[in-house]
Amino acid sequence: MKKFEISKQNIILAAIDQIAANGLHGTSIRSIAKQMNVEHSRLYYYFKSKDELIANVFLYIAVNLQNEINTLQMDGMSPEERFKTIIRTIYNYLSKNTNQAKVYRMSPLLYDMNETDKQIFLSESTQNCRFVKLLQELTDLNEVTKTLQLEIALICYLPIMDFATYNKDEHKIAPFINSLWNSISKH
Incomplete structure (x- = not known):
């Protein structure tokens, strides 16, 4: 070996x-x-511990996703176009890195982690993230979006992770992304 x-x-x-x-x-x-x-x-x-390693695993994946998103040229795009571009980029990255998608899908289990490592992950993984900034901008659309900002991020991320891991049909991703957009923009 x-x-x-x-x-x-x-x-x-x-x-x-x-x-x-x-x-x-x-x-x-x-x-x-x-x-x-x-x-x-x-x-x-x-x-120092398994918890610290796990927090770093999730952070590694989050930073890689952020790096992919941060390279996008989205000047002049509408919020809808930016949202769809970001979600498509997340899908493309995770479909090429399915083990990362499977692992990142487990991130809600972070709440079993000790508080210090969890806070490090949560603060560093959302810092300067264009997706989080877009969600903040979308809060102007309506009160539901404003109230559910974090939940909307999870609503978008979790199905994309599942889609990237288990469904490799390229023809289905565009309608799927459209349905995600409609679910957050029409409420």
């Missing part, structure tokens, strides 16, 4: 594979180390 170079990123990538295959509760520092063919104690140099 080949040994992996030990780095934060390689540990996170191995953790993503383990979590996608075994779930959050079925993954351990030992199972990640075994996949990497290294002693588990070496991983504790980079992450």
Whole structure:
């Protein structure tokens, strides 16, 4: 078995594979180390606990998604066009990285995590995020959108993660994105 170079990123990538295959509760520092063919104690140099590693896994995925979104040129686009462009970009990224989609889909389980690691993830993953900024702008559309801003983000993210993971039919994504837009813009 080949040994992996030990780095934060390689540990996170191995953790993503383990979590996608075994779930959050079925993954351990030992199972990640075994996949990497290294002693588990070496991983504790980079992450103090499983919770810290899990928070970094979710943060890694969130930052990669943000980077994809932040490269978009959306000047002059309407809120609807920006929304659809962002959702399509999220879909494209997650459909190419299905293990990340499977893992990120588990992010509501963050609430089992200790408070410090959870807050680090939540603050860093939404900081400077164009999708969050667009949702803030959409709050001007109506009171329901204003009240449900975080829930709308989840309403958009969760089905896109499922769609990217389990449905590879390109012809269905555009109508799906249109239905997401209609669900938040018409209320």
